[in-house]
Amino acid sequence: MNPPPLKILAFDSEQLLLWALKRAGKSRSLEIETASSLPQAYNEIEQHHFDLYLIAYDSRDKNRLKLLQAIDEKYPYVPIIIMTTNEVNCYHLNDEIKSVRHHGSWHLLEKPFRLEKILGFIDLLFHNVEHLKKAAPDLVHHFDNEKRGQFRRSHILPLDYSYPSIVKGKEIKTYTSGIVTDISDCGLGLLSRSPLEEEMLIQFGDTMLRQYGIVAWSTKLEKETYRAGIKLC
Template structure:
């Protein structure tokens, strides 16, 4: 892996010497004559290591070190100091410097120190990437299935993974859009670079621009320090924009420009920054309908829809339910310290006949609960959540096969189905709205909207109505 090193010293000859020495190790070297110039370069380039002199005019070494630790805490700093001021170097290490070298320095010693610092930088980068992957530990392993509809998804992943084309993943909530995005990243040419995911529906509109592009200290009330936005975090890697359909129109124009020009402008800055990111967007909405309603920009839609991949709902790939359930049972059982080997035939039959409105996410939650309550190595039907057998979803699972089955008011019929799903989820989660939203695969904001639309007032479950459906005051 190539690295970028910034040398900061007010002596041009020393900068030239260090550039010559470091360049022999396939290192790209940048130089600055003072701390202010160094900060400007740090804004423009993805620097891996800073080597700074201690005494400089204007912003000196200690001040520069403090700014770097504040703005770019992941970048190690090596301090250069004369033998007579080693005490200062020790103090700088206490303030966050990675190491120091004393002038006049030995070339071999310099090489060793720089090599160790760059290895440390690589470890930090790898740890950040691994932490992100562990947050979604099911990401690639959960791409399981051999149904025709899912094979088409796998073929699409294989076709596009090595390109830099923008991808639009569509499908119902819980169908595994982020898992597919991570699979594309992991098996593509950017696999060793960051994967950064942002849920556009989960961030308040007023903070979304800062979250995407970053901001400078003092740019607005509450901006107490500089912040690197998600685009810069994903530089050289992949940026996953989940629920892009919920992005405010005011921000869509800036996202479009970032995709077209590959530049961003942090809030409070007037200087543009170049970024190299591969964008994968996802939505459960019909974006063409949103375009027709003027809720989504048409030009942004076509910029995102370069390579569309539709994800099937779990009910459209019923043959994949059993292998997915077994995979979740094995992995979740190991996490819980249990050895789950299989499901009973009646348990598998119950799962095969359920509608799964929350798709793969709901299936995983169901298996996790069954794994916890199971008393043997085989999950029985009695270990599964009761709502799989309640019959509350039966009508939603049946196609309209006769003219008499067609509802006279489609909107009202759909509202009743939606209401039944939400009430069932609230019943299972004892009225906890965040958990209910997760269970049926929608965002909390989406659940709040539906509760208001359907006139469901959730305070807490006070009593149970007919068919074990909770009644709300």
């Protein structure tokens, strides 16, 4: 069974751009909904969950800032690509966006741009998510509900690791493997067949630059399938 298409909301007053994006999405695994006004955008945000937001932003229009704030309050970990005529390397623009959206934006895209460019960014952003959807289709949309200290990007990677346990009064080391689903500078998400307890120290294999991590939280998803947040040491 093919994975469901990625859902994207594109907000811009330029009708031609919205039409081109929606048309291009049909030839890819993308379900692109469009909004050409703020009321339409708010309605889509309230009614549907999206995997990505494409938001046209003008620093002169403070209502656009309020839209970003509304997205941040409802879906703080869903990535946003900002499309703007403002100077994207301007510190003022970045500070303005981060004042209402803690994680800022995944990318600032300066207008005008070629359609292939933004589609390329979308492909890059969701390349690993597609693999995850095929492997674990029920997990993808639950990632947004996890409380994290820092935004982590999708990053699918097999991981060998070990952890100590007590058997008959003796400490032994158990060797196993899992799948890294997302990662940041200070932590990672891990799918595992082995139950991991909070505060447990685990040691990684050679694929990780850092050798140790501490289990910050762990939850059972289904029989013999666990998901854990690991704080890197």
